[in-house]
Amino acid sequence: MQTIAAEHPGACIQLWCQDEARFGQKGRTTRVWYERGVRPPGIVDQRYKSLYLFAACRPGTDDVFALALPRADAGTMEVFLEHFARQLAPGVHAVLILDQAGWHDERALHVPATITLLPLPSASPQLNPVERVWLYLRERYLSHRVLDHYGAVLEAVCRAWNKLVDEKGRLTTLTAYPYLIASEIP
Structure with a gap:
């Protein structure tokens, strides 16, 4: 982090975490309350339309940014990075923690100057x-x-994301990893 601070003097450095997830027509099952000894009926779908939700969050805060995109590749990652950089406040440099997915390779991406991967x-x-x-x-x-088509998937994912964002404090508790909170640079 000290190297990043030295490369961007005068900038406020913020730590963000990024990932993407696939959401599709086939919903997942979870545990539900039901009569003991009886398996609850469930719905299953074999269709495969899906989208990817790209998101970034500041650990220990409710600050988030997300984009729903049709696929996950270097092109859509660049779109995400460009839009993410635009939403940063003036004078902020974001250190974006992410996994090593093939489309996260900095050599294959145009990374905005206000972001370090x-x-x-x-x-x-x-x-x-x-x-x-x-x-x-x-x-x-x-x-x-079960969702009927791509538009229904997009609507369900966006509605779910907006409900999550509206839950004040929920993202703070979900993302408050001690090793990330302790490393925040003022």
Whole structure:
């Protein structure tokens, strides 16, 4: 972090975490209350229309940014980074922690000057608080449902995201990883 601060003198450095998740027509099942010894009926769908929700959050705060995009690749990652950079306050430089997905390779991306990518170690999703956000969205708002078409998937995901954002303090508790909060630079 000291190197980043030295490269961007006078900038307020903020730590953000980024990830993307696939959401589709086939809803996931979760545990539900039901009569003991009887399996509850469930709906299953074999269709495959889906979208990706790209999101970034500031650990330990309710500050988030998200875009729903049709696929996950270097092109859509660049779109996300461009829009994310635009929403940053003037004078802010974001250090964006992310996994090592193929489309996160800094050499293949045009990364805006106000963002520095910081990859997590390989195979360590438990270090990224956005993973907890996906789990919460799926279990709380997007489970046990079948969606008819791409537009319905988009509407359901956006509605779920907006409900999550409206829950004051929920993102703060989901993303407050002690190792990230302690490293915030004022």
